[in-house]
Amino acid sequence: MPQAFAPEQTTTPSAPGGAAPLIAFHDVCLTIAGNEILRDISFEISRGEFVCVVGPSGCGKTTTLRLISGLMHPSSGQVTFEGRPVTGPRQDVAIMFQDYGRALLPWRTAAGNVSLALESLGVPRSERADRIQDLLVKVGLKGQDKRFPNQLSGGMQQRLQIARCLAQNPSVLLMDEPFGALDAMTRQALQDEVLSIVAATGATVFFVTHDLEEAVYLGDRVIGLLPHPGRVAKTVSVDLPRPRDQLSSRETPQFLHLRRELFDFIKEAEA
């Protein structure tokens, strides 16, 4: 696989510039019940970086995200966070699940779902109501606080999941195809919302997506995985200036070039 040695790739332990990586994979392998799911994954994410992950279905994108979150552990190799091995989930790492319909508590209202995160952080009751309102406004769910998840549209449920993640005040956001099931308009609006939130908070983001344009539009870097077994096969840096714009950013030659590069990569993978 020649792509594995693409010149852009930087898998050397010490990143240029001397800053220690926030998250690092060191030769991570994962085998479940005799099935090799990930092989020799190594990459690093710096603090404040926005990393997107693409690849065909079943190549291990979700699994990689779960390894960072500490919901799963590698069979060999190591995932480190601030230099220490990840042992379990952390409160400053927020996870946005692929299946938003299952990740919300259906018996709690929108406000109640956001409250769950605040309760877990030990935010006193008296402060919760105001923070909940602020968060709901921030994700565009103003006035929906008393509605239950099954009264909200898919896009609204996804916004609610964002609000709950933001309630954690996370330094890292792990997002698993968060906009996969949404229509184009909602999707673009939420993309921009995430970008502005990240710009405001300086959070580090690990963003899984099927959509190559989305990956280029959002990311500082895009990692391409290939399946059987899941492995890193491509890494491209996205040097589009920020803030990005849905129209002009997508029309730049760099954008079109990167999109083409990733498109060829996926096409080759699926051939």
Place this chain on the structure above:
Amino acid sequence: MTGWRWFWRLASFVVGVGFIYGWQMIADAKLISPVFLPGPDRAWAALLRGFHSGILEPKLVGTVQRMIIGWLLASLLGIALGTMIGVSPRARKIFGPTLEFLRPLPSSAIIPLAIALFGLSEGMVLGVIGFGALWPMLLSTVHGFGAVEPRLYEVSRALGMSKLSVIWKIALPSSMPDILAGMRLGLTVSLILAVVGEMLTGRDGLGNWILLAARSFRAPDLYAGVILLGLLGYVSAQALAWVESRLLRWRAVAR
């Protein structure tokens, strides 16, 4: 929508009236000896007489008390035990088969044992009610805990929730539909066992009243007792359904 609701309400009312009317016709025609089958008019009169003379009220209160105390006992115990077993997949595997074996045992079968152990006391009746009504609650709680969306457990881990708040905020509310269904079943079982217990032990209550009325051929009194039991069952089930609709509002809401 509301039009249909009124239609069905009316229909059920018509069926009820039809039933009482048919009963009256059969009784009036003396198809069955009036010694065994009084008409609704006589049964109703016996009911009123029972309350006027102050005989029936303490019996009703006795039965209601037994039913509710036994049921609450069973509910608390069933949900607590169910939670303890339910939180651990391993415990579910270990205890599951035994519970499934014990569940279909008719609780009336343990009455002789309970009498031998506790005598014909109030405690024995409550014990039997509690035992009988425990199973639906226990099993439905265990089942509910087993059916919690695994993703929600991951959410709880991601948020760093304590074991106790996972039970309180995720597992119990998620199991609430199952638990309430169990409590509804348990309520029916409680009423049945309260009546059977009274009949066997002779403790004052509607069961005992019905038994004595039958033995002394006071058919109208017997029917009055049966009507009262029917009403009791109906009212308690309605009350629980109301509580249920409040607690499970999140399920009913439309888009």
